[in-house]
Amino acid sequence: MRGEGKRILLIIGGGIAAYKCLDLIRRLRERGYSVRCVMTKAAQEFITPLSVGALSADRVFADLFDREDEHDVGHIRLSREADLLVVAPATADLMGKLANGLADDLASAVLLATDKPVLMAPAMNPRMWAHPATRRNRATLEGDGVHFVGPNSGEMAESGEAGEGRMAEPLEIVAAVEALLSPKEQPLKGCKIILTSGPTHEPIDPVRYIANRSSGKQGHALAAALAELGAEVHLVSGPVTIPDPKGVKTYHVETAREMMAQVEKLLPADAGVFVAAVADWRTDSEATQKMKKEKGQAAPTLKLVENPDILATVGHHAKRPKLVVGFAAETNDVIENARGKLVRKGADMIVANDVSHSSGIGERGVMGGDRNRVHLVTAAGVESLEEASKDEVARQLARRITEILKR
Numbered sequence: 368m369r370g371e372g373k374r375i376l377l378i379i380g381g382g383i384a385a386y387k388c389l390d391l392i393r394r395l396r397e398r399g400y401s402v403r404c405v406m407t408k409a410a411q412e413f414i415t416p417l418s419v420g421a422l423s424a425d426r427v428f429a430d431l432f433d434r435e436d437e438h439d440v441g442h443i444r445l446s447r448e449a450d451l452l453v454v455a456p457a458t459a460d461l462m463g464k465l466a467n468g469l470a471d472d473l474a475s476a477v478l479l480a481t482d483k484p485v486l487m488a489p490a491m492n493p494r495m496w497a498h499p500a501t502r503r504n505r506a507t508l509e510g511d512g513v514h515f516v517g518p519n520s521g522e523m524a525e526s527g528e529a530g531e532g533r534m535a536e537p538l539e540i541v542a543a544v545e546a547l548l549s550p551k552e553q554p555l556k557g558c559k560i561i562l563t564s565g566p567t568h569e570p571i572d573p574v575r576y577i578a579n580r581s582s583g584k585q586g587h588a589l590a591a592a593l594a595e596l597g598a599e600v601h602l603v604s605g606p607v608t609i610p611d612p613k614g615v616k617t618y619h620v621e622t623a624r625e626m627m628a629q630v631e632k633l634l635p636a637d638a639g640v641f642v643a644a645v646a647d648w649r650t651d652s653e654a655t656q657k658m659k660k661e662k663g664q665a666a667p668t669l670k671l672v673e674n675p676d677i678l679a680t681v682g683h684h685a686k687r688p689k690l691v692v693g694f695a696a697e698t699n700d701v702i703e704n705a706r707g708k709l710v711r712k713g714a715d716m717i718v719a720n721d722v723s724h725s726s727g728i729g730e731r732g733v734m735g736g737d738r739n740r741v742h743l744v745t746a747a748g749v750e751s752l753e754e755a756s757k758d759e760v761a762r763q764l765a766r767r768i769t770e771i772l773k774r
Contacts, residue, residue: 371399373548376449378474379419381409384456384490384534389414391455391537392422398541405429405445407461407474431473446481451548454478456490456534459501465513466504484547486514488540493530516543519756520737531737539756546595553597554769559636560598561688562590563643563677565605567623571669572654579644580734581696583607586642588761590615593640596765601636603629605643623649623674630677631684638690638772641678642718644734649674682713690771692716695744696734698723705744715771717744718764728754743767 375395379388392402402423406416416427428445446452454461454474461474465485470476478485487508495501496518509515517535522528535543564586569577583604590602591612600615603626611617620626623645630639648671658667678693693714695705698721705719719742722733728740740754741764752763 373400373451374449375400375402375544376405376445376452376477377402377423378405378452378454378461378477379407379410379414380454380456380458380461380474380490381407381412382456382458382490382534383413385410385413387534387537388455389418389422391540392419394537394541395544396423398545400544401425403428403445403449405474405477407472409458428473431471431476443480446477446483449481449483451544452478452481452483452485453488453540453544454485455488455540457487458489459491459495459498459504462487462489462501462504462508466507466511484512484514486516486540486543486547488516488535488543489518489532490534491518491532492528493532496530496532514543514547516540516758517756535756539759542759542762551595554773555593556597558598558638558772559601560593560638560640560768561601561603561630561633561636562586562593562640563603563605563626563630563645564590565607566644567605567626567646567674568621569623569646569649569674570621570653571650572656572658574657577646577649578606579646581605581644582735583609583643584735584737585694585739585757585761587612588757589640589642589764592758592761592765593768596769601633603633603643605645623677627675627677627680630681634681634684634686634688636688638692638768639681639688640692640768641681642694643677644694644696645677646674648672676712678714679712687713690715690768692718692768695719696722702742702744702749705742709744709746715745716767718742719744 379385395402403425404419404423405428420427464475465478470479518531519533520531521533565583566579566581587609590600594600594614602615602617604617604619618629620629651670651672682691691714693712695708695717697704701719701721705717709717720733720739728738733739737757739757739760741752743750
């Protein structure tokens with residue numbers, strides 16, 4: 368089994384999401400991992416040590432000053448005997464303690480004493496997750512090398528509350544554990560991949576622009592997934608508010624023309640993956656001063672001209688990559704429109720998704736949200752993937768791209 372011989376120390380924090388840890392323990396053990404658990408005092412208000420111990424088949428640890436364990440500095444031993452520490456749910460309190468070097472209970476002492484990798488699965492109210500203090504603590508922890516999975520968006524335990532803060536599902540946490548503990552194969556080592564992500568901003572005047580709702584989350588996640596497989600990834604990113612992915616060379620642009628120019632500079636490549644939601648049109652000329660609204664005057668007329676078609680240009684380029692993948696964000700006739708785009712643009716694959724408000728994907732929809740459901744359209748047919756987090760969709764797409772490049 369994949370986890371055979373690997374030891375997980377699961378630190379269960381005090382939040383309603385603690386109940387998911389019962390399933391998480393089961394999922395980890397069925398893959399061969401041994402699981403030992405530490406519970407905070409607050410965690411025991413939600414689930415019992417008895418149920419945790421029954422599922423982990425081991426003693427549950429909870430007290431920093433336990434006479435039986437601390438005679439040989441048990442918190443140090445716990446922290447060193449594991450291959451990986453998983454904190455789920457990672458509460459704002461636990462994140463804050465580790466970020467600031469506090470250790471006033473067994474869970475925080477173990478985290479501060481460890482020399483092993485730490486994976487956190489945050490779970491808290493959306494306003495707590497969005498608070499500047501929590502954001503600072505996360506940035507500090509990431510800088511210290513702590514890994515994160517989630518949180519996801521959705522309904523909260525509190526009635527009427529929704530947003531980003533739900534703990535990642537057990538299988539998502541398991542996938543993150545496996546990615547950290549399994550030897551990282553790099554089947555794409557030596558492959559150069561150009562990838563575009565995010566929107567473009569087409570200026571109207573110095574303060575206004577034409578844009579769309581793309582967040583760049585799917586493109587950036589795919590860039591990271593390809594880099595993890597060993598690819599040399601060159602990410603051309605439009606204006607986004609998310610960080611650059613690790614292990615990726617990122618070029619920041621604003622407009623479609625800037626994105627096109629940067630992509631052409633990066634050719635040749637083994638693959639071109641065009642995730643960016645590039646604006647189809649721009650104004651024929653940008654006003655040099657802010658266009659003022661004058662009383663009694665009609666609204667100005669904007670004359671639009673077509674932007675360069677990056678996918679079609681590369682699909683028919685003299686330096687065309689071996690593999691060209693495009694994305695199609697559709698609101699109707701998703702598969703049919705993707706098939707047409709496949710032929711017109713000279714692509715090998717179109718990744719199509721429904722971005723309409725009625726798609727039923729996640730709480731916020733695809734654009735700007737954290738979940739996606741895609742269809743892989745090729746000349747051979749259509750493969751539909753199940754709805755999943757954008758990180759998981761990225762991993763599945765990266766595997767498909769690897770299969771094609773290695774044929």
